Amino acid sequence: MSESALELDHVGVRRDGRAVLEDISLEINASTIHVVIGPNGAGKSTLLAAVLGQIAFSGTIRQRLPAGAAIGYVPQSFVADRTLPITIGEFLALSRQRWPVCLGLRPAARAKTAELLAKVGLSGMERRRLGELSGGELRRVLIANAIDPVPALLLCDEPATGLDPDAVAQLDALLCELRDQHHTTIVMVSHDRAQVRRIANRVTLIDRTVKDTGQPAKVLERAGDVAT
Amino acid sequence: MSWLYDWWIALAKALGLSAELQYPFVARGVVAILLLAPLLGGLSHLVVARRLAFFSTTLGQAALTGLVIGVAAGQPLDDTYASILGFCLLVAIVMVYVRRQATLPPDTVIGVFMAFTLGLGICLLVAATRRFNIHQIEAVMFGSVLTLTDHDLVLVLALGALLGAATAFAYNAILADSLSPPIARARRVPTTAVDYGFVVIVTIAITVSLKVIGALLVEAMVVVPAAAARNVARSTRSYLVWSMVIALVAGLGGLVISTVWRVPTGGAIVLALSICFFITLPLGRWRSGSPDRS
DSSP states (O other), X not given: OOOEEEEEEEEEEEETTEEEXXXXXXXXXXXXXXXXXXXXXXXXXXXXHHHTTOSOOEEEEEEOOOTTOOEEEEOSOOOOOXXXXXXXXXXXXXXXXXXXXXXXXXXXXXXXXXHHHHHTTOTTOTTSBGGGSOHHHHHHHHHHXXXXXXXXXXXXXXXXTTOOHHHHHHHHHHHHHHHHHHOOEEEEEOOOHHHHHHHOSEEEEEESEEEEEEOHHHHHHHHTTTTO | OHHHHHHHHHHHHHTTOOGGGGSXXXXXXXXXXXXXXXXXXXXHHHHHHTTOHHHHHHHHHHHHHHHHHHHHTTOOTTOOHHHHHHHXXXXXXXXXXXXXXXXXXXXXXXXXHHHHHXXXXXXXXXXXXXXXXXXXXXXXXXXXXXXXXXXXXXXXXXXXXXXXXXXXXXXXXXXXXXXXXXXXXXXXXXXXXXXXXXXXXXXXXXHHHHHXXXXXXXXXXXXHHHHHHHTTOSSHHHHHHHHHHHHHHHHHHHHHHHHHHTOOHHHHHHHHHHHHHHHHHHHHHHHHTOTTOO
């Protein structure tokens, strides 16, 4: 039995007086891919925001990660101003060099950026403007941004949205590599049942509270059409 | 500073500029623009990226109220930096705090603050004009190079260098937070400090620019250069460079217009900035390759 990387104990979130999450207790094992499923409005993205400490919550969330370990995050939506003149290379360099990106990219950041883009199938696109990218390309850039430095905990909110089948296969391989070779714990929100079956070690169905958790095939079978 | 004025006068003569442009106060104005334009133009691209245009307008209104408070409290009219900066910083910090706490949209919260500062300023203006002629206050409202002193220029130079260094130090964090606060927080960017720190930088920059550009128009200098630069820039580097160049060209152009046609400096600079924006607008549409895009 693996040791847990993340423990949620009676976690609740209220918004405008309404319970968005209630009494969520969950243990997520280290070096696994744990997928959270549920209908729209079930509180899946809110759960990730609570784990990231970006919203107020009741209860306890314990991260059992090495000191100083990196946490990666791929948000569901990226509401950046699409008219902002920033290239993909500059965006990725923002957190990879101290030198202001408006004064140019340092050689180390340039090399790292090229390496990350190659990993998500966007080689040579450093000079493309962020605002010119399609939804799928933008999502791949966000994934590239989240996997360096190699995170001990990676939180992905619908990472396959907008990706074509080849890109989804590449994403699956990337996530499995992180889990298997770098021991990254991955918590992922997904509506893609086929992807869940392919890569998940464990699945939790939530609808404001935990409805079911366990082996992917069994949880998906019990969930029926609920989580689609 | 006399060498600087002598240099400008010699240059103006060599270039065959009209007699009006050879006055020492114009030399002070040129130096002020050379210092302020890169600072405000440089900041403008981050102000627009952080969607603080309306916020900057409110700071301009708050500056007017700060001026009136200072004058009403007995400060000399030619040295009201303390009251303007104090009131603007107070408004800026409270505005950021309320915006972060409130569930209302940010522009609604900022609109409330703008109404409050303007209302307070107008009420206090009545008190101030009992002691001073309204035309003396107009210089700060609309900007005038006539009232610039060497002391003002030294202040602009010192604070400009400090603000430029602080912005460069935090640049990547400011831009990361502007693009996506959730991603920035996940990457351990101190987003709260960035939020407050950047408005403090903008507030100080606006305060030191008031004498040249004026309280009512200063927000244009931290918004329009970046708006025009967006039409032509392809990266943050070119965005920064274009913002600074446009601020510089419009600043010097506005100063010439102001001196030759004897109109307020701030108004002339804003007109020149607007012209730059409308010149670059079709250029941006042409470069984007989609002329029908709205």
